[in-house]
Amino acid sequence: MTNNFQVAIDGPASAGKSTIAKILATQLQYVYVDTGAMYRAITLAAKLAGVAYDDEARVVALLPHTQVRFEPGTPVQRVFLNDQEVTEAIRSTEITNNVSLVSSYAAVRADLVARQRDIANSHNVIMDGRDIGTTVLPDAQVKIFLVASVDERAQRRYQENLAKGMTVDLQTLKAEIEARDYKDSHRQISPLVKADDAVLVDTTGHSIDEVVAMITKIILDKQQD
Numbered sequence: 409m410t411n412n413f414q415v416a417i418d419g420p421a422s423a424g425k426s427t428i429a430k431i432l433a434t435q436l437q438y439v440y441v442d443t444g445a446m447y448r449a450i451t452l453a454a455k456l457a458g459v460a461y462d463d464e465a466r467v468v469a470l471l472p473h474t475q476v477r478f479e480p481g482t483p484v485q486r487v488f489l490n491d492q493e494v495t496e497a498i499r500s501t502e503i504t505n506n507v508s509l510v511s512s513y514a515a516v517r518a519d520l521v522a523r524q525r526d527i528a529n530s531h532n533v534i535m536d537g538r539d540i541g542t543t544v545l546p547d548a549q550v551k552i553f554l555v556a557s558v559d560e561r562a563q564r565r566y567q568e569n570l571a572k573g574m575t576v577d578l579q580t581l582k583a584e585i586e587a588r589d590y591k592d593s594h595r596q597i598s599p600l601v602k603a604d605d606a607v608l609v610d611t612t613g614h615s616i617d618e619v620v621a622m623i624t625k626i627i628l629d630k631q632q633d
Contacts, residue, residue: 413438413532414547415627416540419554420600421588422561424611424619425536428554430485431620433534436627441527442478442485443537443544444507446520448498449476449489451510456489461506468515476523501576505584508591511538517597538592541603550630551606552623560612561585 415432417425426442433440451461453474459466479486487495497503510516524544527533535544541551556564562582569576592600602608607626611619 412528412530413549413631414528414545415534415550415552416545416548416603416606417534417536417552417554417623418538418540418542418600418602418606419536419552420538420561420592421585422565423554423556424564424616425554427616428611428619428623429534429536431616432623432627435620435624436532436534439527439531439533440478440485441524441533441535442487443520443524443535443540445478445485445487445498446476446523447511447516448503448507449487449494450474450516450520451503451507452494452498453489454510455503461509464513464515467510468513471516471519499572501574508588508595512591512595512597514597538600539598541606542601543598546603550627551603552626553602553606553608554611554619555608556611558582558585558589 415438417429419425426444429442430440432438450467450470453470454461454467457470459470461467473490475490477488479488481495484495486493487498521544524535528535528545537544541548541553559582562578562585565581565585566576566578569581589600609619609622
């Protein structure tokens with residue numbers, strides 16, 4: 409069992425994991441670990457190196473030369489790939505549509521899971537992703553599985569894209585989210601599944617503040633056990 413307090417938040421794409429996790433981390437003064445950004449950074453590293461996303465061996469060969477770090481930022485945490493800021497670049501449609509493939513490679517997962525555990529072993533953390541409660545932090549004191557309807561998740565992504573000046577058809581976003589759900593839940597290594605001891609939190613129809621309040625209560629109650 410870990411000495412640090414660990415909160416694992418898992419769930420499908422656009423369920424609100426990162427938004428909720430960042431707010432919780434700020435309020436509780438925990439370190440926020442955006443595991444999705446780490447996988448996105450490796451995906452971007454492949455693009456920048458001219459490596460095809462389906463060339464597993466060459467993607468894996470990039471890992472020893474790929475450093476990913478985070479810095480506080482407003483409104484979003486800043487992400488750096490080998491000291492180059494990639495906060496915006498890792499959120500492009502191309503990276504979004506290929507990160508599931510890169511994330512499915514065993515060596516990529518093993519490498520990043522080791523990095524994620526190193527952070528969690530030295531800080532109180534809020535970590536979000538697809539397999540945090542099941543694989544990365546199986547001993548986390550609090551595990552949350554965050555879900556929302558496909559329609560609501562597509563609408564959220566649509567609004568995010570509009571705010572960034574990107575116009576993507578709502579139906580296309582729905583199809584992409586459904587495809588991402590399928591890929592994430594059917595991959596052979598660390599598929600997206602709810603841990604047996606995770607608390608299911610459905611964010612459909614709830615505001616961010618309401619969800620933060622729900623999860624904060626779960627965390628505080630656990631700390632008092």
